[in-house]
Amino acid sequence: MSAPVPRPQLDALRARARGHGPLPMAVAWPCSIDALDAALAAERDGLIEAVLVGPRARIDATAQSAGLSGAKLRIEESDDDPRAAACLAVDLAKRGRVGALMKGSLHTDEFLGAALARDAGLRTARRVSHAFVLDVPGLGRPLLVSDCVVNIAPDLAAKRDIVQNAIDLAHALGIASPKVALLSAIEDVNPAIAATVDAAALSKMADRGQIEGGIVDGPLGFDNAVSAEAARIKGIVSPVAGAPDVLVVPALEAGNILYKALVRLGGAECAGIILGTRVPIVLTSRADSRECRIASCALAVVHAHAARAAAPAAAQGTG
Amino acid sequence: MSAPVPRPQLDALRARARGHGPLPMAVAWPCSIDALDAALAAERDGLIEAVLVGPRARIDATAQSAGLSGAKLRIEESDDDPRAAACLAVDLAKRGRVGALMKGSLHTDEFLGAALARDAGLRTARRVSHAFVLDVPGLGRPLLVSDCVVNIAPDLAAKRDIVQNAIDLAHALGIASPKVALLSAIEDVNPAIAATVDAAALSKMADRGQIEGGIVDGPLGFDNAVSAEAARIKGIVSPVAGAPDVLVVPALEAGNILYKALVRLGGAECAGIILGTRVPIVLTSRADSRECRIASCALAVVHAHAARAAAPAAAQGTG
Numbered sequence: 001m002s003a004p005v006p007r008p009q010l011d012a013l014r015a016r017a018r019g020h021g022p023l024p025m026a027v028a029w030p031c032s033i034d035a036l037d038a039a040l041a042a043e044r045d046g047l048i049e050a051v052l053v054g055p056r057a058r059i060d061a062t063a064q065s066a067g068l069s070g071a072k073l074r075i076e077e078s079d080d081d082p083r084a085a086a087c088l089a090v091d092l093a094k095r096g097r098v099g100a101l102m103k104g105s106l107h108t109d110e111f112l113g114a115a116l117a118r119d120a121g122l123r124t125a126r127r128v129s130h131a132f133v134l135d136v137p138g139l140g141r142p143l144l145v146s147d148c149v150v151n152i153a154p155d156l157a158a159k160r161d162i163v164q165n166a167i168d169l170a171h172a173l174g175i176a177s178p179k180v181a182l183l184s185a186i187e188d189v190n191p192a193i194a195a196t197v198d199a200a201a202l203s204k205m206a207d208r209g210q211i212e213g214g215i216v217d218g219p220l221g222f223d224n225a226v227s228a229e230a231a232r233i234k235g236i237v238s239p240v241a242g243a244p245d246v247l248v249v250p251a252l253e254a255g256n257i258l259y260k261a262l263v264r265l266g267g268a269e270c271a272g273i274i275l276g277t278r279v280p281i282v283l284t285s286r287a288d289s290r291e292c293r294i295a296s297c298a299l300a301v302v303h304a305h306a307a308r309a310a311a312p313a314a315a316q317g318t319g
Numbered sequence: 320m321s322a323p324v325p326r327p328q329l330d331a332l333r334a335r336a337r338g339h340g341p342l343p344m345a346v347a348w349p350c351s352i353d354a355l356d357a358a359l360a361a362e363r364d365g366l367i368e369a370v371l372v373g374p375r376a377r378i379d380a381t382a383q384s385a386g387l388s389g390a391k392l393r394i395e396e397s398d399d400d401p402r403a404a405a406c407l408a409v410d411l412a413k414r415g416r417v418g419a420l421m422k423g424s425l426h427t428d429e430f431l432g433a434a435l436a437r438d439a440g441l442r443t444a445r446r447v448s449h450a451f452v453l454d455v456p457g458l459g460r461p462l463l464v465s466d467c468v469v470n471i472a473p474d475l476a477a478k479r480d481i482v483q484n485a486i487d488l489a490h491a492l493g494i495a496s497p498k499v500a501l502l503s504a505i506e507d508v509n510p511a512i513a514a515t516v517d518a519a520a521l522s523k524m525a526d527r528g529q530i531e532g533g534i535v536d537g538p539l540g541f542d543n544a545v546s547a548e549a550a551r552i553k554g555i556v557s558p559v560a561g562a563p564d565v566l567v568v569p570a571l572e573a574g575n576i577l578y579k580a581l582v583r584l585g586g587a588e589c590a591g592i593i594l595g596t597r598v599p600i601v602l603t604s605r606a607d608s609r610e611c612r613i614a615s616c617a618l619a620v621v622h623a624h625a626a627r628a629a630a631p632a633a634a635q636g637t638g
Contacts, residue, residue, distance in 0.1 A: 136584050148504075152511055185467075185575035192471055195572060222579035223606055230583075230606040253514060254573035256504035260541035261577055264549075265455050266585030287542055287549040 007269055009135035009142040010295040016174070017047050017298035020305045024049045025282075025297065026098040028089035028114075029082045031058050032105035033066040035284065038293035039102060040071055047297045051098055053089040055080040082106035086114035093279045094121040099308075100300040102282040115274075115281055126276035127151070127161035130283070131169050132259050133299055136268045144170055144178075144246040148255030149283065150274065156198050159248070160211060163202055165275035166246045167214040169299075172306030180206075181225035181244035182218020183254070187236050189219065195250030202248075214246070215239050222247075271295035273303060280304050326588055328454035328461040329614040335493070336366050336617035339624040343368045344419040344601075344616065347408035347433075348401045350377050351424035352385040354603065357612035358421060359390055366616050370417055372408040374399040401425035405433035412598045413440040418627075419619040421601040434593075434600055445595035446470070446480035449602070450488050451578050452618055455587045463489055463497075463565040467574030468602065469593065475517050478567070479530060482521055484594035485565045486533040488618075491625030498559035499525075500544035501537020501567050506555050508538065514569030521567075533565070534558050541566075590614035592622060599623050 017023075025048040030036040036059070039050040052059050053076045063069050076092065078085040086106060092098045103111045115122055130149035133142045146166040151158055163180060170178035182199035189200045199218030206216035217240045223230040228242025249255030262268040270292055274281035280300040284293050336342075344367040349355040355378070358369040371378050372395045382388050395411065397404040405425060411417045422430045434441055449468035452461045465485045470477055482499060489497035501518035508519045518537030525535035536559045542549040547561025568574030581587040589611055593600035599619040603612050 139584065152504075183572075183576055185471075185572045193572065222576045223583055226583050227606075233605045249576065250572045253502075253504045253512065253569045254576050257502055257541045257568065257573050258576050258580055261580055262584060264542055264545050265458065265581060265587075268584070287546075287552045 005137065005267065005269070007135045007291065007295075009133070009139075010269060010271060010291065010298075013133065013142070013173070013271060013295055013302065014045065014047065014298040017301035018045070020301055022046055022049045023100055023301045023304055024051055024098040025100040025102055025300065026051045026053050026076070026089035026092045027102045027104050028111055029054045029085040029104035029106040031062050033062060034286070034290070034293075035104040036062050036068065037066050038284070038290055039104075039297075040068055041290065042294045042297035045294060047294070047301055048100070050074060051076055051092065053092070054078055054085040054104065082110055083114060086111050087120075090114050090120050090122060098279070099304045100279050100282065100297075102297065102300070103284050108283060108285075111283075115277070122277045122279065124276060124278060126165060127154075127158045128274060128276040129158075129162040129165045130272060130274050131166050132270045132272040133169075133173070133295075134259065134262060134268050134270050136262060136266065141243075141245070142173060143244070145255060145259055146246065146248055148249065148252065148259045149272065150252075152252045154251070156201055159198055159202055160205060161276060163206075163211050163214075163216060163246075163248055166248065167211070168306070169273075169275060169303055170245050171213060172303045175245050178214040178245035179240035179243060180214045180216040180246040180248060181220045181240045182216065182248050183222055183225060184219035184250050185221060187219055187221055187224055187234065195219065198250070217241075218248070269295070271299040273299050275303070280307075324456065324586065324588070326454045326610065326614075328452070328458075329588060329590060329610065329617075332452065332461070332492070332590060332614055332621065333364065333366065333617040336620035337364070339620055341365055341368045342419055342620045342623055343370055343417040344421055344619065345370045345372050345395070345408035345411045345417040346421045346423050347430055348373045348404040348423035348425040350381050352381060353605070353609070353612075354423040355381050355387065356385050357603070357609055358423075358616075359387055360609065361613045361616035364613060366613070366620055367419070369393060370395055370411065372411070373397055373404040373423070401429055402433060405430050406439075409433050409439050409441060417598070418623045419599050419601065419616075421616065421619070422603050427602060427604075430602075434596070441596045441598065443595060443597060445484060446473075446477045447593060447595040448477075448481040448484045449591060449593050450485050451589045451591040452488075452492070452614075453578065453581060453587050453589050455581060455585065460562075460564070461492060462563070464574060464578055465565065465567055467568065467571065467578045468591065469571075471571045473570070475520055478517055478521055479524060480595060482525075482530050482533075482535060482565075482567055485567065486530070487625070488592075488594060488622055489564050490532060491622045494564050497533040497564035498562060499533045499535040499565040499567060500539045500559045500563035501535065502541055502544060502573070503538035503569050504540060506538055506540055506543055506553065514538065517569070536560075537567070588614070590618040592619050594622070599626075
């Protein structure tokens with residue numbers, strides 16, 4: 001594991017983001033070495049302008065511990081309280097001072113509580129969802145997976161938005177007509193497995209224009225989704241089988257186990273953001289790699305740029 | 320994909336099975352080339368004595384198509400009906416004529432309908448479950464995963480048996496005190512995610528001796544289950560984190576997606592059997608590789624031998 005693994009998909013993602021020029025991004029409570037280091041590395045990489053939100057003394061001390069005390073730090077000072085930092089970062093996004101948000105080293109619940117509060121101004125008519133872009137060795141294209149992080153047991157309405165959010169992100173990555181595979185354990189619609197019924201409904205919603213911009217099909221087993229040969233053997237005729245751009249999982253546990261398995265045992269690496277908000281939000285976990293954190297910033301940049309291009313007025317709306 | 324991938328765990332499994340000498344195994348309806356070829360390959364490999372159950376004419380024709388017409392075929396003739404072949408195969412197991420069952424090319428539902436019927440005589444007091452043994456490149460040990468195939472949404476009672484069945488299988492593989500990780504998306508017990516509550520209950524059942532023979536802990540995220548470093552970073556103290564022998568998934572969809580992802584994108588290969596019946600049962604899917612089918616026979620042999628050694632009387636009981 002000492003030689004760096006090539007990450008062509010994440011490299012391409014970073015190059016795409018750099019092409020847009022750096023995006024101001026508020027980093028809430030960057031008070032651990034990992035959190036601060038990743039934000040400043042993404043800045044040096046030309047991806048973001050890191051706006052560090054938190055108490056100056058604590059951020060300076062973290063920079064010193066990280067050997068980054070020489071760096072020019074752009075700090076928006078908050079009270080010495082993670083919740084206060086989160087609220088200030090969210091406010092910067094609401095006022096258009098930054099185009100994206102990133103969680104620092106505070107708790108996820110505390111951060112999301114501030115970012116997704118109804119009165120915080122970042123919600124839209126869309127449900128909030130999370131999507132990963134996976135760089136799987138040898139696959140030759142990015143693989144989007146949603147939702148592995150936010151929605152525990154989404155109902156059909158929530159799944160519609162999960163699918164639409166993921167399609168929009170695929171567009172931002174330059175995939176004009178993404179193929180979306182709706183995963184379950186099997187390919188048949190089985191009343192005993194609710195996700196197969198949801199998948200059938202979502203497929204039909206795409207047929208009727210209730211989901212737009214992608215080719216949507218399911219239910220599909222994982223094997224038939226990713227392998228044209230497996231689908232052929234089982235006699236599955238599907239416009240997405242064999243080459244999906246997006247995998248939509250039936251529920252959070254399945255997705256969470258899936259992406260962690262591909263990262264931990266399958267040699268994959270990932271970038272991830274929260275979608276369906278007025279600005280993209282980078283969540284980070286303590287166990288995330290530096291590469292994942294930086295690529296997630298790139299993903300936020302690419303998505304923010306595409307969202308602004310698609311709806312410049314909506315970006316200033318009240319949501 | 321042209322050079323054969325080394326499969327040290329499946330090689331060790333086959334070697335272990337061969338050490339027991341060939342086990343008579345009834346193959347129900349071996350009427351596709353893949354099904355017949357795998358059974359006869361497992362026989363040539365010294366794993367099983369293949370008892371082919373079905374209409375002689377159809378089996379002979381299949382053998383001819385497969386270029387196996389010279390092989391000595393041990394046929395138990397049934398009516399020309401898959402269901403009749405399944406029932407005859409099950410009856411051979413019930414009467415102790417064979418020590419394991421394998422599905423041929425009939426439908427899974429038809430096969431399991433015969434094998435698991437209450438009056439077929441193969442059920443025990445244990446719930447029926449399925450377990451895979453995965454050979455993950457570089458992992459250095461077999462990884463058991465259950466239940467990815469049979470139980471759609473097991474309740475706590477069913478999960479207890481899923482865990483115990485998997486522990487018993489690990490013993491059969493020579494793992495004296497298997498470490499069992501109960502997977503969910505997170506490590507905390509969260510009332511909104513039922514599997515985390517089940518995992519807590521199962522952990523305590525192991526403490527109280529209601530589950531025996533293994534070290535059981537959960538809930539654990541996949542990352543903390545398989546990576547001691549990830550667990551350390553998150554401050555998770557667990558006797559199984561970092562080196563689990565068994566992963567128990569929260570429900571079928573999560574498990575089904577997990578094992579297929581590791582096989583299709585993670586370079587893994589698998590062997591699988593049904594547990595909790597008086598004889599182990601090899602299920603096969605049309606998309607399974609030949610290697611998987613043969614290794615699954617080996618797994619059945621190893622499990623059948625261990626079950627007989629543990630309870631010679633029970634093997635003749637009425638279940």
